Amino acid sequence: MNRNLAFGAGLTAVFVLAALISFAWVPQDVTQMDIANKIRPPSPAHPLGTDHFGRDILSMIMVGARTSIAVALVAVGIGMGLGVPLGLAAAARKGGWLDEVIMRANDLVFAFPSLLIAIMITAIFGASALNAIIAIGIFNIPVFARLTRSGALSLWTRDFVLAARVAGKGAARISFEHILPNVTNLLIVQGTIQFSLGILAEAGLSYVGLGAQPPTPSWGRMLADSQTMVSFAPHMALFPGLAILLTVLGLNLMGDGLRDLLDPRLRRDRQ
Amino acid sequence: MFSGWLRAGALSAAAVVASVGWAQARTDLVVGMQLEPPHLDPTSAAAGAIDSVLYSNVFEGLTRFMSDGSVVPGLAESWEISEDGTVYTFTLRSGVSFHDGTAMDAEDVKFSLDRARAEDSQNAQKALFADIDTVEVVDPQTVRVTLKQPNGSFLFNMAWGDAVIVAPESIDGIKQQPVGTGAFKFSNWVQGDRIEIVKNPDYWGEPAKLDRATFKFIADPTAAFAAVMAEDVHVFSGFPAPENLPQFEADPRFQVLVGSTEGETILGTNNKMPPFDNVKVREALAHAIDRQAIIDGAMFGYGTPIGTHFAPHNPDYVDLTGMSDYDPEKSKALLAEAGFPDGFTTTLKLPPPSYARRGGEIIAAQLREVGIQTEITNLEWPQWLEEVFRGKDFGLTIVSHTEPADINIYARPDYYFQYDNPAFQQLMTDLNNTTDPAGRSAILKQAQEMIAGDYVNGYLFQLAALSVANAKVMGLWANAPTQATDLTGVYWED
Numbered sequence: 114m115n116r117n118l119a120f121g122a123g124l125t126a127v128f129v130l131a132a133l134i135s136f137a138w139v140p141q142d143v144t145q146m147d148i149a150n151k152i153r154p155p156s157p158a159h160p161l162g163t164d165h166f167g168r169d170i171l172s173m174i175m176v177g178a179r180t181s182i183a184v185a186l187v188a189v190g191i192g193m194g195l196g197v198p199l200g201l202a203a204a205a206r207k208g209g210w211l212d213e214v215i216m217r218a219n220d221l222v223f224a225f226p227s228l229l230i231a232i233m234i235t236a237i238f239g240a241s242a243l244n245a246i247i248a249i250g251i252f253n254i255p256v257f258a259r260l261t262r263s264g265a266l267s268l269w270t271r272d273f274v275l276a277a278r279v280a281g282k283g284a285a286r287i288s289f290e291h292i293l294p295n296v297t298n299l300l301i302v303q304g305t306i307q308f309s310l311g312i313l314a315e316a317g318l319s320y321v322g323l324g325a326q327p328p329t330p331s332w333g334r335m336l337a338d339s340q341t342m343v344s345f346a347p348h349m350a351l352f353p354g355l356a357i358l359l360t361v362l363g364l365n366l367m368g369d370g371l372r373d374l375l376d377p378r379l380r381r382d383r384q
Numbered sequence: 385m386f387s388g389w390l391r392a393g394a395l396s397a398a399a400v401v402a403s404v405g406w407a408q409a410r411t412d413l414v415v416g417m418q419l420e421p422p423h424l425d426p427t428s429a430a431a432g433a434i435d436s437v438l439y440s441n442v443f444e445g446l447t448r449f450m451s452d453g454s455v456v457p458g459l460a461e462s463w464e465i466s467e468d469g470t471v472y473t474f475t476l477r478s479g480v481s482f483h484d485g486t487a488m489d490a491e492d493v494k495f496s497l498d499r500a501r502a503e504d505s506q507n508a509q510k511a512l513f514a515d516i517d518t519v520e521v522v523d524p525q526t527v528r529v530t531l532k533q534p535n536g537s538f539l540f541n542m543a544w545g546d547a548v549i550v551a552p553e554s555i556d557g558i559k560q561q562p563v564g565t566g567a568f569k570f571s572n573w574v575q576g577d578r579i580e581i582v583k584n585p586d587y588w589g590e591p592a593k594l595d596r597a598t599f600k601f602i603a604d605p606t607a608a609f610a611a612v613m614a615e616d617v618h619v620f621s622g623f624p625a626p627e628n629l630p631q632f633e634a635d636p637r638f639q640v641l642v643g644s645t646e647g648e649t650i651l652g653t654n655n656k657m658p659p660f661d662n663v664k665v666r667e668a669l670a671h672a673i674d675r676q677a678i679i680d681g682a683m684f685g686y687g688t689p690i691g692t693h694f695a696p697h698n699p700d701y702v703d704l705t706g707m708s709d710y711d712p713e714k715s716k717a718l719l720a721e722a723g724f725p726d727g728f729t730t731t732l733k734l735p736p737p738s739y740a741r742r743g744g745e746i747i748a749a750q751l752r753e754v755g756i757q758t759e760i761t762n763l764e765w766p767q768w769l770e771e772v773f774r775g776k777d778f779g780l781t782i783v784s785h786t787e788p789a790d791i792n793i794y795a796r797p798d799y800y801f802q803y804d805n806p807a808f809q810q811l812m813t814d815l816n817n818t819t820d821p822a823g824r825s826a827i828l829k830q831a832q833e834m835i836a837g838d839y840v841n842g843y844l845f846q847l848a849a850l851s852v853a854n855a856k857v858m859g860l861w862a863n864a865p866t867q868a869t870d871l872t873g874v875y876w877e878d
Contacts, residue, residue: 146749148681165627166681166746240762327745327760341605341625 118370124363128356132178141169143176144328152346162348165338170349174356177330180242181360184324185311187246189304192253197300199254200261201292204269205284216262219255227252228317235323242325249314253307260303264296298375302368309364316357332357410876411595413857415869416608416617418624420576420601423559426545427500430508432786432867435545436621437579437599439868442483443548443564446474446493447539453646453697453788453865455543459488459565460527469534469819470517474527480588482551483569489524496549497529511792512541515816536819537789544788545866567592567872577601581871593859593875605738612638612852619853619860621869624738626684632852643849643862644697647784648690649739651747651842654778656802659728666839668718669780670708672754673747679845682742687845692836693791696846697863700828704836708843715754727755730779734760735768739847740782747782747842773800784847788866791828794835803840 140160147167155162161170203215231248238244265288268274277287318324319333327334332353339349419433426434426443440448448458457463460474480488499505501513515535520528531538541547554563562570567589568581579599583592600617602608605625611617612632623629632638651673659665679687688696691704719727734744741762748758758780763771772778785793795812797804808831815827836843849864859873 144749144752146677146681146746148677148746151681165742166749322762326762328748341609342627344609344628345631 115370115373117366118374121363121366121368121370124359125367128178128360128363129182131175132182135172135175135179139169139172139175141172143168143172143330152342152349154346154348161352162346164335164349165342165346170335170352173330173335174332174352177332177335177353178356178360180319180325180329180331181312181315181357184242184246184249184315185308188249188253188311188314189307191247191250192257192307193300193304196254196257197261197293200258201265201288203258203262204265204292205288207266207269212262215258219258222252222255228314231314231318232321232323235318240323240326242329242331245315245318245324248318249311253311256303256307257300260299261296264299265292268292268295302372302375305364305368305371309361309368312357312360312364409878411593413594413597413619413871413874413876414617415597415599415871416602416611416620417599417622417869418601418603418608421579424562424570424573424579425550425558426548427496427550428506428508428559435867436869437581438562438564438566438570439545439548439866440566440870440872441568441581441597442562442566442570443545443550444566445542445544445548447543449543449788449865449868451643451861451863451865451870453863455540458543459493459549460542463539469536470531472529472531472538473522474529476525476527477588478525480565481586482554482565483563483584484551484554486551486553488549488551488565490521490527491524492549492551493527494519494521495552496547499550499555500547507546509544509546509787512544512547533817534819535816536821536824537816540789543866545868568597571596590872592872594871597871597874599869615854618857619851619869621851621860622864623850623852626686626738626848626850629684629686629850629852637855639853639855639857641849641851641853641860641862642686643851643864644688644695645784645786645847645849645864646695646788646790646866647786647847647864648693648695648790649687649743649782649784649844649847650693651844652772652778652781652783652801653841654776654780654800654802655804655840656776657779659722659724660730660779662722663839664718664722665724667708668715668722668754669751669756669842670839671711671715671718672751672756673708673842673844674710674750675705675844676710677750678743678746681746682739683845683848686848686850688848690843690846692832692843693785693794693841694828694832695788698789700825700832702829702832704832705843707836708839712750712754719754719756724755727757729757729759732758732760732780732782733768733772733778734762734782735765735772736762737784739784743782743844747780776800776802780842782844786847786864786867791831791835794831794840801841803835803838805834805838808834 150163151165151167153159153163159169164170199215203212206212234248235244274287274291277291315324316333319331320337324333325331335353336350343350417436421434421437422429422431424434426438444458446458446460447455450456459477459480461477462475464473476490482488497516497519500507501516515531515533517530517532522528550558551563567584567587569584571582572580582596602611608620608624609628612620629640633640653660653666655661675689679685689705690696691707694701732744732748734740744760748760751758772781792812793799794803795809811827811831815824818824818827853860856877858875858877861870
């Protein structure tokens with residue numbers, strides 16, 4: 114078993130589990146403020162301390178994981194859901210006008226710095242978790258479209274595809290029945306990487322106040338809130354910061370591990 | 385060659401010794417503040433940042449505020465008020481000149497007042513001048529102002545930054561090149577960074593002790609903290625992060641000045657929007673709010689609870705906090721009575737200052753306890769002015785009203801919280817017609833009770849003036865009776 118994969122999957126599982134558990138139970142209600150007990154360092158009652166409103170930071174991180182994962186998951190979903198069919202279509206009509214239109218539109222989206230446009234979208238349509246999802250999702254579309262197209266192009270020249278064509282199957286059917294299953298491994302690897310980027314983007318947007326709005330806890334906003342207090346309450350910044358770091362690290366390691374596992378060419382190279 | 389080097393070395397060494405030996409007090413000062421002025425004409429914009437830089441330093445009015453809020457003679461040396469309280473005859477100081485060298489005389493006063501009250505005036509506080517009927521030049525040192533009706537607060541009005549005296553010669557460039565009569569002259573403005581002022585050697589009064597001062601604009605609280613800690617700025621007036629003040633207090637290099645402001649911080653309530661048009665709902669809001677928790681949580685303990693729209697340090701203040709004490713059970717009962725046993729959902733739109741952003745989160749949690757759900761939207765100032773202040777598209781908001789003695793805003797039915805009570809409007813008319821202090825005091829107290837009884841807004845706390853300064857900087861204002869950073873008496877201790 115691949116060490117990267119095991120470690121990455123383990124880290125990711127911890128946070129996914131924390132998010133799932135938070136639906137049923139958290140140490141302390143995150144909307145419950147206790148001003149008298151604000152900015153307390155870690156203690157048995159509050160393992161990660163309390164924030165500037167006396168809320169339990171462990172609970173905030175657990176519920177915040179929910180926000181991060183939900184935003185990233187849906188954003189990757191949007192990217193895959195739209196990007197993969199576009200990529201398949203472009204590959205099937207290689208060199209045609211459809212291919213040109215799709216790929217040039219992709220280039221257009223790629224040309225803009227993604228976080229900047231995400232900020233613009235949330236600034237225009239208002240700051241909310243939903244708009245953050247859409248903004249991040251839009252930038253996932255070209256990533257998946259390109260990947261799918263390049264993977265699919267090499268498959269279109271293969272004999273089994275030729276056989277399918279001879280059998281009279283249409284381009285759409287071939288794309289979904291024969292091409293898609295063979296690019297799935299690529300998509301899983303890229304999906305994992307995009308997932309980690311989505312979590313980072315959500316944290317970034319929340320940090321500047323454009324992500325999930327209070328009282329919904331979010332790691333990025335926890336960091337922003339603690340900014341002026343770092344000098345005397347480092348725990349307030351440390352734990353949400355670590356949560357972001359470890360989740361992104363875990364997902365990246367998992368992505369690397371999955372690539373090693375799923376990509377047969379790489380496996381051969383290593384041996 | 386060699387000897388040249390040696391000589392240069394000896395000279396510079398001597399210079400170092402001399403400068404150490406003489407150790408004169410510093411005469412330069414860097415003042416940090418959060419907001420940069422949009423332009424530099426205090427008589428044509430509501431932006432308090434303009435006054436924060438220029439009031440008293442560069443521009444002066446007929447009268448002026450002192451740090452304790454009292455009104456003293458400014459460019460007017462003395463004045464006489466007629467028996468019926470409608471004619472004010474001001475005697476101007478002699479020998480006062482503007483920074484461009486032209487003399488300040490009665491013509492300039494007439495020009496300034498007429499310009500401020502003109503039909504097309506851009507003045508943000510035209511109400512200050514509304515009672516003026518005519519302004520006449522008697523002789524170069526004497527101005528006679530006739531009011532349409534007696535106005536007990538006329539001298540107070542003339543002390544505002546919006547009523548400073550400007551010259552017709554320099555009015556065209558005033559937004560970029562302000563020319564006033566103050567102890568400092570405007571020198572340079574690097575937009576987005578700093579404004580520099582230098583000592584006016586020809587000042588009519590006691591000259592400034594500083595030779596030059598720089599106002600540096602640092603919007604980010606973390607950067608403000610770092611700039612003060614690194615001693616890049618010597619004074620930060622209106623320090624944005626109260627949570628950092630204990631660290632400055634513990635550090636002998638710094639002093640923390642905690643004073644009073646005219647800033648009543650309120651939970652602005654849209655009185656025209658259901659369900660807030662029901663006084664029972666507004667009363668329920670008032671009882672759902674725990675002021676002390678907001679002061680502790682949002683301002684780290686800095687602030688005084690208020691029960692009405694009036695500054696607690698004012699002698700006419702009535703403590704009405706008891707009328708809206710924290711009582712969630714009573715709040716729930718009132719909501720049920722008003723027809724909302726299960727509460728309701730409304731919007732809470734918050735401008736950028738931390739009192740609003742943090743206070744908003746705390747208030748949202750407190751309202752949730754009694755069943756009122758709030759959708760929080762964080763807005764930047766221009767958006768807030770557009771949506772809330774002008775557009776009146778909000779349920780609740782939090783804002784601090786920093787203008788002095790501004791209870792009369794409740795007499796304006798089109799003001800953003802839309803309180804429309806003819807009885808109150810009559811009260812304000814009576815106030816303007818009363819010059820006798822006892823009568824004014826009685827009316828002001830009645831007015832405070834009326835708005836507290838109508839639960840117009842949620843009254844939270846009086847904003848504290850929080851400044852951090854180098855421990856050796858003396859003569860700073862601790863209080864903020866108006867938006868000002870008066871440097872005319874500031875000096876460095878040896």
